[in-house]
Amino acid sequence: xxxxxxxxxxxxxxxxxxxxxxxxxxxxxxxxxxxxxxxxxxxxxxxxxxxxxxxxxxxxxxxxxxxxxxxxxxxxxxxxxxxxxxxxxxxxxxxxxxxxxxxxxxxxxxxxxxxxxxxxxxxxxxxxxxxxxxxxxxxxxxxxxxxxxxxxxxxxxxxxxxxxxxxxxxxxxxxxxxxxxxxxxxxxxxxxxxxxxxxxxxxxxxxxxxxxxxxxxxxxxxxxxxxxxxxxxxxxxxxxxxxxxxxxxxxxxxxxxxxxxxxx
Amino acid sequence: xxxxxxxxxxxxxxxxxxxxxxxxxxxxxxxxxxxxxxxxxxxxxxxxxxxxxxxxxxxxxxxxxxxxxxxxxxxxxxxxxxxxxxxxxxxxxxxxxxxxxxxxxxxxxxxxxxxxxxxxxxxxxxxxxxxxxxxxxxxxxxxxxxxxxxxxxxxxxxxxxxxxxxxxxxxxxxxxxxxxxxxxxxxxxxxxxxxxxxxxxxxxxxxxxxxxxxxxxxxxxxxxxxxxxxxxxxxxxxxxxxxxxxxxxxxxxxxxxxxxxxxxxxxxxxxxxxxxxxxxxxxxxxxxxxxxxxxxxxxxxxxxxxxxxxxxxxxxxxxxxxxxxxxxxxxxxxxxxxxxxxxxxxxxxxxxxxxxxxxxxxxxxxxxxxxxxxxxxxxx
Ligand SMILES: Cc1cc2nc3c(=O)[nH]c(=O)nc-3n(C[C@H](O)[C@H](O)[C@H](O)COP(=O)(O)OP(=O)(O)OC[C@H]3O[C@@H](n4cnc5c(N)ncnc54)[C@H](O)[C@@H]3O)c2cc1C
Numbered sequence: 001x002x003x004x005x006x007x008x009x010x011x012x013x014x015x016x017x018x019x020x021x022x023x024x025x026x027x028x029x030x031x032x033x034x035x036x037x038x039x040x041x042x043x044x045x046x047x048x049x050x051x052x053x054x055x056x057x058x059x060x061x062x063x064x065x066x067x068x069x070x071x072x073x074x075x076x077x078x079x080x081x082x083x084x085x086x087x088x089x090x091x092x093x094x095x096x097x098x099x100x101x102x103x104x105x106x107x108x109x110x111x112x113x114x115x116x117x118x119x120x121x122x123x124x125x126x127x128x129x130x131x132x133x134x135x136x137x138x139x140x141x142x143x144x145x146x147x148x149x150x151x152x153x154x155x156x157x158x159x160x161x162x163x164x165x166x167x168x169x170x171x172x173x174x175x176x177x178x179x180x181x182x183x184x185x186x187x188x189x190x191x192x193x194x195x196x197x198x199x200x201x202x203x204x205x206x207x208x209x210x211x212x213x214x215x216x217x218x219x220x221x222x223x224x225x226x227x228x229x230x231x232x233x234x235x236x237x238x239x240x241x242x243x244x245x246x247x248x249x250x251x252x253x254x255x256x257x258x259x260x261x262x263x264x
Numbered sequence: 265x266x267x268x269x270x271x272x273x274x275x276x277x278x279x280x281x282x283x284x285x286x287x288x289x290x291x292x293x294x295x296x297x298x299x300x301x302x303x304x305x306x307x308x309x310x311x312x313x314x315x316x317x318x319x320x321x322x323x324x325x326x327x328x329x330x331x332x333x334x335x336x337x338x339x340x341x342x343x344x345x346x347x348x349x350x351x352x353x354x355x356x357x358x359x360x361x362x363x364x365x366x367x368x369x370x371x372x373x374x375x376x377x378x379x380x381x382x383x384x385x386x387x388x389x390x391x392x393x394x395x396x397x398x399x400x401x402x403x404x405x406x407x408x409x410x411x412x413x414x415x416x417x418x419x420x421x422x423x424x425x426x427x428x429x430x431x432x433x434x435x436x437x438x439x440x441x442x443x444x445x446x447x448x449x450x451x452x453x454x455x456x457x458x459x460x461x462x463x464x465x466x467x468x469x470x471x472x473x474x475x476x477x478x479x480x481x482x483x484x485x486x487x488x489x490x491x492x493x494x495x496x497x498x499x500x501x502x503x504x505x506x507x508x509x510x511x512x513x514x515x516x517x518x519x520x521x522x523x524x525x526x527x528x529x530x531x532x533x534x535x536x537x538x539x540x541x542x543x544x545x546x547x548x549x550x551x552x553x554x555x556x557x558x559x560x561x562x563x564x565x566x567x568x569x570x571x572x573x574x575x576x577x578x579x580x581x582x583x584x585x586x587x588x589x590x591x592x593x594x595x596x597x598x599x600x601x602x603x604x605x606x607x608x609x610x611x612x613x614x615x616x617x618x619x620x621x622x623x624x625x626x627x628x629x630x631x632x633x634x635x636x637x638x639x640x641x642x643x644x
Contacts, residue, residue: 071276188280190314190337191327197273 001054001152002111003045005078006101006132007038009062009069010122023230025122034069036180037117043183044176045115046077048150055079057108061089061101067201074196075188081199082108086206091220094123098131099222103212104204105136112152112172118143118179126177133175140175141168145182268562270336277333281340284313285348293345296471297616300463302351303471304427307385310348316355317380320364324372325381331506332568335513339561342517343524346620347471349514350627354423355379357507358628359386362432362448366491366499375430375450375488384429389419389451389477390500397633399500400443404435404479408486413437415449415457415482421627425460426473429453433479434500437493446496450488457482468619505578505637506571507628508585512564515588515624519557522592522599522617523550529603529612546602553595560588579641586634589624596621 011030019026034042045056058073060066061084070081084104092100105114114136116129126142133140141159149156152172159166160179188196206213216222242253258264270278288309296303310316318334320326334356342349363376378384395401404417415435425431431451438445451458461476491499527550530541540546563584570577596618600607607614625631 068272068276071272075276075280187284187313188276189312189327190277190280190318190329190333191322192314193273193276193280194322194328196276 001048001052001113002057002109003048003054003113003115004057004059004105004108004111005038005041005045005073006114006116006129007042007058007060007069007073008035008117008120008122009033009060009066010035010120018230023227025230032065032069034072035117035120035122037119037178039117039185040180040182041115041117041176041178042073042076042078043185044144044147044178045113046186047183048113048147049077052150054112057082057111059084059101059104059108061085061097061104070201071193071196072188074199075192076186077192080202082202082204084204084209088206088215088219091223092218093223093225094125094127094131095224096218096222098128098135099217100209100213101128102132102135103209105132106212107204107209110136110138110173112174113150113155114138114173114175116175116177118177129175129177136173136175138173138175139170140177141170142177143179144176145179147176147182268565270332273329274333274336277329278336278340280313281337282343284309284315285340285344289341289348290344293347293471294610294613294616296345296347300465300470302347302427302473306348307351307427310352311382314382315352316382316385317360318356320360320376320380324364325377327380330568331509331571332565335509335564335568338510338513339517339520339564342514343521345471346514346518346617346623347469349510349517350423350469350472350623351385353507353510353514354388355386355428357510358388358503359424359428359430359432361503361506362388362490362499363450365502366448366495367450370487371450371490379430385424385427386430386432387422387424387428388503389422389425389431389433390504391421392418393420393476397630399434400446400497402434402436402443402446404433405439406435406437406447406449406484408437411486413449413484413486413489415451415479415484418476418478420476421464421474422460422477423472423474423627425453425475425477426463428473431458431477432490432503434496435479437496441494443497444494446500447493448490448496448499449484450490451479451482451484455482455484466623468616468621468623470619504628505581508581508634509564509567509571509577511624511628512560512567512581512584512588515585515592515621516557516561516564518617518621518624519553519560519588519592519595522596522614523553523557525612525614525617526550526599526602529606533604533606540602549598549602553598556591557595560584560591563587579638582629582634582637582641585624585628586631586638589621589631592621592624593618 009032012033017026056078057080058078059082119126143160144157145160146158156169314327317326318329319331322328379386406413406415433449433451436445437447457480459478464474533540567580567584599614
């Protein structure tokens, strides 16, 4: 069994700064990490590897500096690492990015399980994972919080939903997008880091993927998205706490509020 | 390391040690100090990440990293908890190194492998109630009888002994020869006659385990002799020479940890209507302290690099320990001073760091002993 995990290197920060002119994130000077949802995906893949002996390829599209994210994934226990990187890929939006990654996956050979994170903390679009699935014509489950069963031809997974969850049986090959709750990532190991730097990281550039890509489908030219406005998340207004009431009064107060908001 | 810079591998290792220390050790460091007890759960977590065999060959189950990487572990772990630093140091550079450097292939497979893959913890039993700086005064005795030795005596201040599995014990096999009659043995805690006392109450590194150990007619099979009879003193001195690099790194870690705490505090604490970080004294004090810590770190790295290159590192190791242990005492005292009364209270970790700092001038050779080593190498 082969698993491919897609990871992105992102700035590690809670208070992001946005360039007021371009509306893009200012990345200079920020420490970088593996996107947290993606890291949960790595952990889930490692757990499957322990169970089934699967091999794990970890794939990242980004500048050459993304090397360290791939080394970290190797040091956690992934088997091979692939960097998708080319000048032609620069400026790609989610649409172009997912096309490039899908081409890379076709090149690497379709795995039984393809895992991406739900969304990256530097963009919060949650689009790339599902788009890759669509472009590869494989079934997908997003917001996966638990993988309950793994066999060669199907998986059973639990998908988080706003007011509950779904248990879904899905045929392989398939794509899952992982949320943080899926798995608490393990640490690298000291020996893992030594090995990670003894391994070769495969680089897929434009040359390697060009048969499967059109120049006007990638980079800035192939990106239909225009960023209209970016803004840091605002805090939601605090909830109301009802105190000093009997149980019946509390129920009545909540019901009244729900009716007022037309929830019921 | 190249040109004062860490390699990418070493950088990533440092990040691992740092993240682990922040997430797993910082939340419990104070409690362990108060309870005067080391967390076995923490030991297990460190084992999982392969912390117990950092500079040893993969051939025997080690992590295959270098001595410099080991100093990064010592620094990062000691930044938040010096007790963790010494636990790792005694295991790695005192216990394991003896077997790694003087053991036979069979001894390495049997005794070193479980130590460096982390399934067993080691300690080093040289010091006795009447033999400290003068280690040649060791009185423990191992008498050969057929295919085994009968070991008798006492070791004191034996770090890790409260929970260690494997003890490197130094004892006289020939009393008439003094230190030349000293030999080193691999002893198991489970051998009948080995009894470990209670933790010795201490000023600092209180979470570490540090007990007196009695050896009473312990039957030690002859194949547990390290090197040859009479090599014990040399083995001990060599292990300690290497260990000092780790203590240098521990000192740098405690000092940097204290500076980091102070940096946060001085920006928050206000007196005379402004943060105390605005006072020039605060800025200059921190600048002086950081400069000394950086100098100490470079000395540690230089000694580690020399050991990695199999050069004569012993004087460099003694120098880095002498300097770094002095710096950490000055720095932790200075940081408590910047905190004022709150630094003296147990609410903040700098008081613990100041208590922990003192031991670095004492164990693995006192500062006076370091000067003997350094001046000896200078052939004055
Ligand atoms: C917390 C802790 C952990 C330890 N862990 C271990 C361990 O794991 N294994 C182990 O074997 N030992 C261990 N030790 C022992 C430690 O290495 C000794 O305490 C140290 O070597 C000093 O020996 P001493 O305490 O007997 O002091 P002494 O040798 O009695 O020294 C007292 C003072 O006299 C000075 N002095 C001695 N000789 C001279 C001289 N010739 N010239 C000038 N000054 C001199 C010393 O520098 C010191 O200032 C540990 C000690 C402590 C406190």
